[in-house]
Amino acid sequence: MSQSQTWTDTGIAELILLLREEVATGMESIVALNMATPCTAAVASTYADPADTATHHTDSGLAIQAIDTVAGDTVNTAGDTILFDHVFTATATKNVAGIHVCNNDDDVAFIECCFNAVLPMESTDTCTIDGQSTIEQA
Amino acid sequence: MADSVNTKGFMRTKVTGEHRLGFCEKCGTKTEKEFYMDGNRKRVHMTCPSCGGQGKLIAKTYSVQPPTPPQCLRMSCLWGFFKDTLFCALLSNYHARRVAYAEANRNKTILERYRTGEPSPKNIWQCIHANVKLACPICRKYNGGTK
Numbered sequence: 069m070s071q072s073q074t075w076t077d078t079g080i081a082e083l084i085l086l087l088r089e090e091v092a093t094g095m096e097s098i099v100a101l102n103m104a105t106p107c108t109a110a111v112a113s114t115y116a117d118p119a120d121t122a123t124h125h126t127d128s129g130l131a132i133q134a135i136d137t138v139a140g141d142t143v144n145t146a147g148d149t150i151l152f153d154h155v156f157t158a159t160a161t162k163n164v165a166g167i168h169v170c171n172n173d174d175d176v177a178f179i180e181c182c183f184n185a186v187l188p189m190e191s192t193d194t195c196t197i198d199g200q201s202t203i204e205q206a
Numbered sequence: 207m208a209d210s211v212n213t214k215g216f217m218r219t220k221v222t223g224e225h226r227l228g229f230c231e232k233c234g235t236k237t238e239k240e241f242y243m244d245g246n247r248k249r250v251h252m253t254c255p256s257c258g259g260q261g262k263l264i265a266k267t268y269s270v271q272p273p274t275p276p277q278c279l280r281m282s283c284l285w286g287f288f289k290d291t292l293f294c295a296l297l298s299n300y301h302a303r304r305v306a307y308a309e310a311n312r313n314k315t316i317l318e319r320y321r322t323g324e325p326s327p328k329n330i331w332q333c334i335h336a337n338v339k340l341a342c343p344i345c346r347k348y349n350g351g352t353k
Contacts, residue, residue, distance in 0.1 A: 070298025
């Protein structure tokens with residue numbers, strides 16, 4: 069299974085709400101996905117229903133938490149990219165199949181990523197996430 | 207252009223996940239979260255408070271980007287798209303198997319390229335070679351050839 073990552077439909081809807089200055093919040097949180105086998109990221113995934121049979125970790129250092137750093141960047145046109153970095157530190161043996169990058173209200177997943185393979189993390193293991201998303205013109 | 211087809215803009219997302227042990231590879235001290243500046247960008251990583259080292263890398267995952275859709279209907283464009291698609295599939299397969307192999311051998315000595323993913327295959331032939339080599343228990347112990 070190859071690594072897959074995508075903006076979700078609900079993530080795009082949240083982004084549009086932000087553009088319309090409606091009630092919405094920006095990219096602030098991140099959570100690790102729990103699944104024993106590799107998952108496949110899907111646009112139809114939601115915060116409440118991640119890819120395949122994946123669920124959110126709820127403890128052991130992998131539960132939803134504030135993203136360590138979020139920044140803007142330029143790839144093609146000025147300011148067209150958002151960057152996010154985060155380090156998870158596991159406090160127990162857990163499988164990490166991927167991540168959800170979420171809004172500040174912790175109710176919308178902007179980006180879903182399913183890793184190349186499941187990362188079987190043991191206590192004190194760390195997983196450093198380096199993410200980048202660019203809006204490209206036609 | 208009369209023979210062009212429309213493509214659309216999209217959101218291109220890349221994510222890497224770097225799985226490391228929580229203790230420094232050099233001195234065994236527990237690593238701690240450290241913020242640092244990479245140019246103008248504030249970043250974060252885990253470093254050893256004693257020597258500045260990092261935990262042993264177990265595996266690093268990579269995003270493989272899908273090929274750009276063909277921009278015209280000429281055979282050269284379609285053939286190029288076909289080759290890019292095949293390369294993408296083979297490269298995805300290699301990185302998926304590489305990460306699974308590295309994770310399964312977290313406490314063993316294996317070739318560093320299977321942990322870091324670098325150098326990554328650059329063309330279809332190198333992908334085929336790398337996949338065959340990864341599947342062979344004897345071949346994958348030796349660091350010879352292009353992949």
